Amino acid sequence: MRPWLLLIGVVAAVSALLGVAGLPSPLLFGGLLGGLVHALAFPRQRVEPPRILFVVGQAIIGVTVGASIDWSTLSGLGWDWPAVVAVTVATLALSVLVGQLLRLHRGTSGVTASFAAIAGGASGMTALSRDLGADDRVVTVIQYLRVLVVLLAMPAVVTIVFGAGQEGEVLAVHAGWSDVAFSALAVVAGLVLGRLLHLPSPAVLGGLLATILLLLLPPFADAGVPPVVQSIGFLLVGVDVGLRFTADSLRAIGRMLPTALLVIGLIIAGCAGLGVLLSEVTGASRLDGYLATTPGGLYAVLATAAGTDSDVTFVSAVQMLRLLLVLLAAPLLARLLRRR
Numbered sequence: 001m002r003p004w005l006l007l008i009g010v011v012a013a014v015s016a017l018l019g020v021a022g023l024p025s026p027l028l029f030g031g032l033l034g035g036l037v038h039a040l041a042f043p044r045q046r047v048e049p050p051r052i053l054f055v056v057g058q059a060i061i062g063v064t065v066g067a068s069i070d071w072s073t074l075s076g077l078g079w080d081w082p083a084v085v086a087v088t089v090a091t092l093a094l095s096v097l098v099g100q101l102l103r104l105h106r107g108t109s110g111v112t113a114s115f116a117a118i119a120g121g122a123s124g125m126t127a128l129s130r131d132l133g134a135d136d137r138v139v140t141v142i143q144y145l146r147v148l149v150v151l152l153a154m155p156a157v158v159t160i161v162f163g164a165g166q167e168g169e170v171l172a173v174h175a176g177w178s179d180v181a182f183s184a185l186a187v188v189a190g191l192v193l194g195r196l197l198h199l200p201s202p203a204v205l206g207g208l209l210a211t212i213l214l215l216l217l218p219p220f221a222d223a224g225v226p227p228v229v230q231s232i233g234f235l236l237v238g239v240d241v242g243l244r245f246t247a248d249s250l251r252a253i254g255r256m257l258p259t260a261l262l263v264i265g266l267i268i269a270g271c272a273g274l275g276v277l278l279s280e281v282t283g284a285s286r287l288d289g290y291l292a293t294t295p296g297g298l299y300a301v302l303a304t305a306a307g308t309d310s311d312v313t314f315v316s317a318v319q320m321l322r323l324l325l326v327l328l329a330a331p332l333l334a335r336l337l338r339r340r
Contacts, residue, residue, distance in 0.1 A: 003038060003047050010034040011239065028123070028234035032140060035242020040250070047243060054240040055203045056187060058127040059194075060225075060233025062207025063186040065124050065327065067215070067225045069320050077317050083281040087274050088322045091293060092329065094270045095119040098263050105256050108138065110337040116142040117263055119271060119295030120319070121326040127204045127237055128327070132334035140241050141253055146264045147296040153268070154294065154301070158308060162287040182223035186211045208327060271295045284314055292318035 015030025038047060077084055099117025102108050112134040115125050122143040129136040187207060193199075194206020214220045271293045279289030291305050292315045305315040 003042055006042075007034055007038045007047055007239070010037050011235070015235075027231045028126075028140075028238035029144065031235045031238025031240075032242040035239045036245045036250070037242075039243050039245050040247060049236075049240060049243070053236050055191065057233045057236025057240065058131075058203035059187045059190045059207040060183070060229060061123050061127045061237065062190055062204040063183055063211045064225045064230050064233065065121070065204075065323060066186070066208040066211025067223070069212070069324060077314070080282045080284075080314075083278060084318050084321060087278045087293065088318065088325055090274055091119050091271055091295070091322060092325065094274070095267050095295065096333070098266045098270070101259055101263050102138075102142075102256060104259060105252070107252065108256070109134070111334050112138050114333060114337060115139045115330070116260075117267060118143075118326055118330075119146075119267055120322045122147050122296060123234065123237075124204060124323070124327050125330065126241070128330050131202075131204075132331060133338055134334070136241055137245055137249055138253055138256070140238075142256075142260045142264075143296075145260060146267070149261075149264055150268065150294060150296040157290065158287065162290070176226075179224050179226050180229060182214065182220050183225045183229045186214055186225075189214065205327065205331075267295050278318070282314075284311060288314055291315045294319075 011030050011034030013030075014033045015027050018026035018029050095117045096114045099113045100110065102113035102116060103110060111132065112129075115129045115132070115134040116139045118125055125143055126136060126140045129139040187210075190207030190210035191203060192206070193210050194202025194204075197206070197209075199205040199209075215223065272290060275289035275291075275293035276286060277289075278284065278293060279286050282289075284292070287308065288305075288311045291301050291310055294301050301315065301319060305312045
């Protein structure tokens with residue numbers, strides 16, 4: 001029992017510290033770091049959690065993503081749809097192309113480089129990556145490193161560049177037992193749908209599809225995924241990824257860090273430029289364009305939009321469209337890159 005107790009203790013301690021520090025997805029990183037410490041400290045006493053736990057974690061993330069998509073918000077784009085779609089596709093193309101710089105490091109495949117660099121949907125890409133042939137250790141580290149850089153830079157950019165202050169309402173999350181029941185039903189239905197339809201990464205995409213279908217039913221019209229359920233999904237995926245680190249893989253990722261930071265910087269700058277273009281074409285403010293195209297940190301972006309009296313509908317619609325497009329395009333992109 002000692003390895004399990006150590007794993008649980010390290011995960012709990014690291015997650016608590018990351019939560020106090022206000023970092024994104026503290027349980028995912030806590031699970032990842034806890035699993036990593038155990039894998040390195042006890043290489044001969046490996047802990048292998050049942051596969052079903054990782055699959056359930058993937059399904060929870062798929063359900064969380066599906067519940068975050070507000071179709072009424074997407075329909076509110078009106079005549080701005082063509083410009084928004086064009087900028088969204090350009091964002092994905094830019095991130096995939098820039099991400100190929102990671103292939104300068106030996107052993108990094110095109111799929112891994114692309115998934116690590118794709119802007120938006122960090123949790124979804126982390127959950128999808130192994131099923132689609134990418135190294136999810138590299139994908140997880142670089143995806144959440146980008147989210148961290150975005151979150152640290154966002155307050156300074158909003159305040160210094162755009163001169164915006166806290167003026168609106170802060171977004172709040174409410175959840176009850178009905179949401180817990182909805183989440184459980186969506187996870188089970190997603191696992192069944194994913195298998196029946198033979199979807200790539202059946203847990204994630206099955207959970208996403210099941211959630212969209214359930215939300216069309218009147219009893220679940222206003223349902224959501226409680227933060228505690230989201231945290232369980234992040235934790236299960238994080239622990240599974242962390243336990244598969246080795247000393248050699250950790251050194252390889254460390255050598256990639258300068259290139260990863262360069263890729264992240266180029267993606268952030270490119271998205272900011274696309275945000276300016278989007279604001280010019282649609283008539284939205286420069287701040288709205290910046291927040292709408294920010295590559296990561298969806299909930300922080302929406303909270304910032306609400307707190308600065310930005311157009312939350314416009315910002316959330318663009319962000320959600322990109323999130324949906326990322327998850328739908330990922331299997332096709334992986335298949336194309338593997339063929340090449």
